[in-house]
Amino acid sequence: MRKADALFVAMAAGTIAFAFAFIIPMLASEPVAWYYPLEHRWAFEVAPTGLALDFFGRTLQAMVAWAVVVMITLPIAKRFKTLSVRAIGLATAWAVTAMLLVMLHYAWTLHFRRPVPAEIPTWYQPR
Amino acid sequence: MQPDIAFESAARFLVVLHAMAAIVLVGASTHHVLIAIGYLRGRFKVRLGRIYAATIAVTYGITFGLGLLAYPTFRYHVRALYLDRYDAWASNLFDTKENFAALGIPLVLCAFVMSRVMDPKEDTALARAYAAFVILAAIIVWFGVLSGLVITMTRGV
Numbered sequence: 001m002r003k004a005d006a007l008f009v010a011m012a013a014g015t016i017a018f019a020f021a022f023i024i025p026m027l028a029s030e031p032v033a034w035y036y037p038l039e040h041r042w043a044f045e046v047a048p049t050g051l052a053l054d055f056f057g058r059t060l061q062a063m064v065a066w067a068v069v070v071m072i073t074l075p076i077a078k079r080f081k082t083l084s085v086r087a088i089g090l091a092t093a094w095a096v097t098a099m100l101l102v103m104l105h106y107a108w109t110l111h112f113r114r115p116v117p118a119e120i121p122t123w124y125q126p127r
Numbered sequence: 128m129q130p131d132i133a134f135e136s137a138a139r140f141l142v143v144l145h146a147m148a149a150i151v152l153v154g155a156s157t158h159h160v161l162i163a164i165g166y167l168r169g170r171f172k173v174r175l176g177r178i179y180a181a182t183i184a185v186t187y188g189i190t191f192g193l194g195l196l197a198y199p200t201f202r203y204h205v206r207a208l209y210l211d212r213y214d215a216w217a218s219n220l221f222d223t224k225e226n227f228a229a230l231g232i233p234l235v236l237c238a239f240v241m242s243r244v245m246d247p248k249e250d251t252a253l254a255r256a257y258a259a260f261v262i263l264a265a266i267i268v269w270f271g272v273l274s275g276l277v278i279t280m281t282r283g284v
Binding site: 058 | 128129130131132133195198199200202203206207208210211212215218219220222223225226227229230232233234236237240241244245246250251252253255256259260263
């Protein structure tokens with residue numbers, strides 16, 4: 001397979017892996033790295049015990065999944081002789097659909113979320 | 128006692144830099160869409176496409192990185208103490224924006240790599256795939272910039 005075709009297949013597969021690795025902790029209650037900004041510590045857990053951010057952990061996890069899938073797919077794709085126009089179209093459609101589904105899930109879930117505000121501390125001065 | 132949060136003292140400066148990088152990013156993304164649509168219409172400005180793809184890859188990384196540094200301060204002082212209580216819709220919009228921004232990373236990387244290796248004159252199927260990735264990445268960038276403006280107008284760091 002030509003270099004450009006093989007790279008595209010690897011990138012499309014990586015995009016799908018990124019999308020699913022990014023959302024999987026939310027859907028499957030999988031543990032992920034949480035950062036506690038007030039305590040300056042990290043924890044690998046399913047749900048936080050205080051004010052914590054899972055965004056760093058989820059992004060890192062998705063980037064690792066992307067890198068692994070690209071590195072695995074690229075040499076496999078290079079072994080094939082050709083890539084048809086239909087296969088390129090399918091790879092594009094799968095990657096774009098995976099992205100759109102994950103985006104739609106976040107948009108839908110977050111639109112209806114009712115966040116719980118933190119307790120107002122004694123030092124707090126409203127601006 | 129007020130808590131000590133990473134990069135809190137520099138948070139406003141980081142957000143200004145974040146906005147400056149986003150201005151470059153939204154311009155380059157828009158131009159890149161026009162170049163990619165041009166490939167589908169038989170206008171091949173390949174060198175310009177490569178320049179925009181590289182510009183986007185760099186500015187996306189810078190914008191995303193600066194946003195990550197300012198995020199802990201925003202999460203506590205803006206979201207937890209204010210938005211979650213008074214403007215929950217802005218909290219939700221911010222989280223939508225940040226998740227979309229992360230999802231843009233593989234699209235931008237793919238567009239950058241493909242801009243280097245493909246020949247849109249010969250590879251019409253790859254050019255269509257490239258255009259799809261570039262357009263979706265630009266939609267994410269525009270959404271991020273506009274929602275970021277709205278959120279900052281509601282409450283900033």
